[in-house]
Amino acid sequence: MSERLSETKQERLQAMIADKEGREPLRGVEKMARVQKYQTAKGERWMFIIENGIDPQTGSRRRVVRRGFEKKKQAVDAAKELEYQLGIRNLDTKGNMTFKEMAEEWLSVYGLTDRKISTLRVRNHEIGHLNAFLAQYKLKDITKKMYQNVLTTLKNDKKLAHNTISGIHGTARMIFKRAMEQDLIMNDPTQYAFIPKDKKTVEDIENAKVxxxxxxxxxxxxxxxxxxxxxxxxxxxxxxxxxxxxxxxxxxxxxxxxxxxxxxxxxxxxxxxxxxxxxxxxxxxxxxxxxxxxxxxxxxxxxxxxxxxxxxxxxxxxxxxxxxxxxxxxxxxxxxxxxxxxxxxxxxxxxxxxxxxxxxxxxxxxxxxxxxxxxxxxxxxxxxxxxxxxxxxxxxxxxxxxxxxxxxxxxxxxxxxxxxxxxxxxxxx
Structure with missing residues (x-):
């Protein structure tokens, strides 16, 4: 209990220091990256600093600095991804990561590429549909049958259009693909899933006037x-x-x-x-x-x-x-x-x-x-x-x-x- 209290105090202290220095700590990873804003001739920009251990040859600290981000979130997401690459930050390899956590992590990485704002908004909306069914499930517990039931329910109960479900399925496939790449799961539950097709009645066809x-x-x-x-x-x-x-x-x-x-x-x-x-x-x-x-x-x-x-x-x-x-x-x-x-x-x-x-x-x-x-x-x-x-x-x-x-x-x-x-x-x- 005292260890947890000590940890909390340490996090609060770091937050106070960050506040006094005019920067903002990276939530959830204060011990790793620091994110702070600075002024340029073009206006306010954001940067992050990652402490990457000690150089064994020189004995000096290895520090990674990246500047020029227009928004804080861009700096936060870029810092997270670089920490994964450097091995400083690891995903939960014990198999306890939930779908919601994996989706958030994937979206932060997906947003690093040159994506349109509208595209990110759509992806986030599609994740919302998936979270309604899978949010709290551990990745390792999501089966092919469970995932197929999600697509079927979206069609039969939620009455979503075929194109909408196709977009949701596309997002899910990218999320589980990243989980596979990070060795968090052995099998991809989306691999053999199919999107239920629209079933038109004879009346629908006859009444559809182009x-x-x-x-x-x-x-x-x-x-x-x-x-x-x-x-x-x-x-x-x-x-x-x-x-x-x-x-x-x-x-x-x-x-x-x-x-x-x-x-x-x-x-x-x-x-x-x-x-x-x-x-x-x-x-x-x-x-x-x-x-x-x-x-x-x-x-x-x-x-x-x-x-x-x-x-x-x-x-x-x-x-x-x-x-x-x-x-x-x-x-x-x-x-x-x-x-x-x-x-x-x-x-x-x-x-x-x-x-x-x-x-x-x-x-x-x-x-x-x-x-x-x-x-x-x-x-x-x-x-x-x-x-x-x-x-x-x-x-x-x-x-x-x-x-x-x-x-x-x-x-x-x-x-x-x-x-x-x-x-x-x-x-x-």
Whole structure:
């Protein structure tokens, strides 16, 4: 008991020293790494210091220092991983580590690589699903049957979509793979697991109308006319989405420097990320995939709409002066107190919903993403091939896009079949 008290006092003393020195101890490993902040010309940065024993030849202390971390957590996670590599820190090799502990350790290492914030958030969410079933179980006690039951329950009881369960399973596989690499388990319970598939009834198949996922040509015309009646900026947003096939996150991340009015192109290099919908606390991230980085050729109609919008924005800047957050965003707030800040993705969704409510004859539940499908349908109708459409939209594979394309081009298929028949009949004459 006295030994435990002494240990606690020592930890408190180290915490007090760290506080006086203006640094923060690394929780749970105070005897190993020290993490502290320091000032640079670019602002506040974090560093860690690891005491790595005594050099037997010189008798001096071996110290490892790493600087330049923008956030404390980055320094903490990097320190942990280096301690594993140096052999200073060891995972629990006695077989008592729980799944929750292993998941936390894996996530800290996974986050060291150049991961998008949104990716880490998704992985953390997926771990939450796994922890609901496995958190307190020791790694060595988790069997293949137990893990398979988790996936089956997520499907049958929790009613999660196939893609969602696939993501959860992918995260679990990486966690158990790391456990195998650290010799914490002998067998991987995820190895032969399978993801339950969606079972569609005949009724589901018959009632699934792909045309409910996009606007027909005449519907798009009514939709844009109504949006123009309601709000000029809303019209500009939705017009650009319909004419380019951009994602809503790509739209609100656009800056004027991304538009080349002479070459008639839009450069798509980023997407907007703001999970808490805090106006000032947004992040610009690389697009969804490498293929999403693209240069779109656009028509004069798109450029004219944007130029008209730009003139109004310039007038607003002159009016509010320094109050304007001038970071070159195209779809920026035109009212206070946050002049110039980019709109939320939710704002685009709300404005589209408002337009649809004013079109009671169009009985479709559509979102801004539906305008990508609308763009697909019109390109297909114009005779553009599927691969070209995929390239323009910035993805290599998408089930709904393919469905829309096949639906629109079914008449061309009939034409192809008829032409083949005519050819063969002529041969037999």
């Amino acid at each position: 045309q409910d996922k996009y606007l027909e040509k005449h519907e798009l015309q009514l939709f844009l006319e109504k949006s123009k009646e309601l709000n000029e900026e809303t019209y500009t947003m939705l017009f650009v989405l319909a004419w380019t096939g951009l994602r809503a996150g790509e739209l609100v991340a656009l800056k004027w420097r991304d538009i080349d009015f002479e070459e008639k192109t839009i450069n798509v290099t980023k997407t907007y990320y703001n999970p808490k919908n805090n106006t000032k606390d947004f992040t610009l991230l690389p697009p969804k995939t490498a293929g999403s980085i693209r240069k779109l050729i656009v028509e004069d109609e798109v450029l004219k709409v944007l130029q008209k919008h730009q003139l109004k924005q310039k007038a607003m800047k002159l009016e509010v002066g320094k109050e304007y957050f001038d970071e070159d965003f195209i779809f920026a707030r035109m009212n206070g107190p946050y002049y110039g800040y980019p709109h939320f993705i939710k704002t685009v969704e709300n404005r589209m919903e408002s337009v649809m409510k004013n079109l009671p004859n169009i009985k479709k539940h559509l979102t801004p993403h539906s305008l990508r499908h609308t763009h697909t349908s019109l390109l297909a109708e114009a005779g553009v091939e599927l691969l070209q459409i995929m390239d323009r939209l910035g993805h290599s594979d998408d089930e709904t896009t393919t469905q829309v394309y096949l639906h629109i081009t079914k008449d061309r298929k009939k034409e192809a079949s008829q032409k083949f028949g005519e050819l063969m009949r002529n041969l037999s004459v």
